[in-house]
Amino acid sequence: MNNYLLFEVGVEELPSRFVSSTLDQIKSNLTKMFNENRIEFSDIKTYGTPRRLTFIVENISEKQSNLEEEVKGPSKKIALDADGNFTKPALGFMKSKGLKEEDVIFKTVGKDEYIFGTIRQEGKETSEVLKTILPEAVKNVTFPKAMRWGGKNMRFARPIRWMVTLLNDNVLEIDLEGIKSSNVTKGHRFLGKDEFEVNSLEDYLTKLEENFVILDQDKRKELIRKQCIEVANSLGGEVEFDEDLLEEVTHLVEYPTAFYGEFNEDYIKLPKEVVTTPMQQHQRYFPVVKNGKLLPNFIAVRNGNDYRIDKVKAGNEKVLVARLEDALFFYKEDTKKSLESYIEKLKSVVFQAKLGTVYDKTLRIENLSSNIIDLLNLQQDKDDTKRAAKLCKADLVTGMVFEFTELQGIMGREYARVSGENEAVCEAIFEHYLPRFAGDILPKTNAGIALSIADKLDSIAGFFAIGIQPTGSQDPYALRRQALGVLNILMDSKLDINLKELVELALNNYSN
Incomplete structure (x- = not known):
């Protein structure tokens, strides 16, 4: 390629959640500084793995514009x-x-x-200007959590260990607080060479592949997807993909190899989410299903080849079984009592110091959701709504939700079924948390809609009443998300209801 810049920042294993955002920030910094310094270019391509952040600037000008x-x-x-x-x-x-x-x-x-x-x-040589631009582009990256190392003033998510900077096949000497750039990079931590020289962009890309580094994250992601599908097919099932998990796994490996593990079929008798939550959220595994039902298998992705994969398989199985044993224990203990019996414990759980306990909140939700049902003239759903409101927070004090907080609402629905509640009540308990995040599903049952709106408006009204409001940079109680949730529910359900009247009812709940 004519007139290119290759810039690689080598780091200790970067947390997967930081890879994409760091690439975007450095690209943005470079773009801004190139424009400010009158350096022309056509595109900046970004590639990231846990150990390296790579930027390829195409058609970069040899000098600044006059x-x-x-x-x-x-x-x-x-x-x-x-x-x-x-x-x-x-x-x-x-x-x-x-x-x-x-x-x-x-x-x-x-x-x-x-x-x-x-x-x-008169414009300076681009090589001279880059000596200032490149270090600043890295230094100006921000992280939720950053660290210092080796007595340096700069902060980064993980220590930077090397840099490669080639400008049109020539090494460009850059100094980042004592870290000197060169044409020496590293291969895969276990499979590749510890160090090797690269003399051009083509040489860099070729030698990385030879040293077990698939640099392109999109190529890596599709390879993982393909491998997982092939492994699942060999088991007679289908892999259940979660795109966020797939993205995370992509940024955890440089050379992926998918494999399957097994676990006891007894765990499949548990509710599906009880098995898949520790599998996905805690171990980064993909579930395998057949006709929508779980198989006693999981798919994991190794950062390496298939050498001694049987040992890796056994280790992953052992870790997952420990998690599933915990889940099975909590499930058995929790279901020894009815869901209703947990309500009393809510009196000892503080919702907010000035707004009372979670038990107090359930009483307000019960009252406000009944008002919503009345306003919508849905009397046939009133009993189910009141019953679901009474039970909706009870799962928060169960062992399962204490251990796996992401199962709140899901376990409420499951425990309600085990306790013999009707399906409308069970579904409303789950739906009252919806939507949980941007793009999430919305409640569909009348009882679930009423409960979800009541729960969110109660929080919004209460926090605003005591002077806690979102600011430009902070929203610790997710009030914006809850307000958007209410609006999305109203628009999706096409409800003919006065929002101002609902807010007044929510505020009146605190004065009663």
Whole structure:
């Protein structure tokens, strides 16, 4: 490729959640600084693995564009004194712009005259400008959590260990607080060479593949998807993909190899979410299903080849079984009692110091959801709504939800079924948390809709009443998300209801 820049930042294993955002931030920083420094380019391609962040700038100019810019200074009455000499403000303006007295003129703008001058600056070699731009592009990245290392002033998510900088096949010497750039990179931590030289962009891409690094994250993701499908097919099932999990796994490996593991069929008797939650959220495994039902298998992805894969398989099975044993224990213990019996414990769980306990909140939800049912003239759903409101938070104090918090609502529905509640009540308990995130499903049953709106409006009204409101940068109680949830439910359900009246009812709940 003609006129390219290859910039690789080598790091200790970067958390998967940071890879995409870090690539985007550095690309944005580079784009901004290239434009500010008059360096032309056609595109910046970004690639990321846990150990490296790579940027390929295409068709980068060899020099900055020459600068010719007219600048405006103070008005004539400020720029000249009574004797017609330049004043300190005028001289200061000229000095700041690198102008001499003979370089400036006066022009009329509106009713006044102003001092003007033209800055002319010949463009520097791109190689010189990059020595400042590249370190700053890295230093200006922000993280929710960052660290310092080796006595350096800069912060990064993980220590930076090496840099590769090639400008048109030539090594560009960059210094990032003592980290010197070169043409030496590293292969896969276990399968590749510890260090090797690259002499061009093509050489870099070829040698990385030879050293078991699939640099392109999109290619890596599709390879993982393909491998998982093939493994699932060999088991007579289908892999159940979660795109967020697939993205996470993609950024955990440089050379993926998918394999399957097995577990005891007894665990399949548990509710599906009880098995898949520790599988996906805690172990980063993909479930295998057949006709919608779980098979006693999972698919994991190794960062490496298939050498001694049987040992890796056994290790992963052992870890998952420990998790499933915990889930099975909690399920058996929780279902020894009815869901209703857990309600009393909610009196000891604080919702918010000024807004009472979770038990108090359930009473407000019960009252407000009944009001919503009345306003919608859905009396046939009132009993189910009241019953679901009474039970909707009970699963929060069960062992399962205490251990796996992401199962709140899901376990409420399952425990309600085990306790003999009717299906409308069970579904409403689950639906009252919906939507949980952007793009999530919305409640569909009348009882679920009423409960979800009541739960969210109760939180919004209560927190605003005690002066806790979202700011531009903070929303610790997710009030924005809950407000959007209410609006999405109302629009999706096409409910004819007065939102102002609902808010007033929610506020009145706190005064009763």
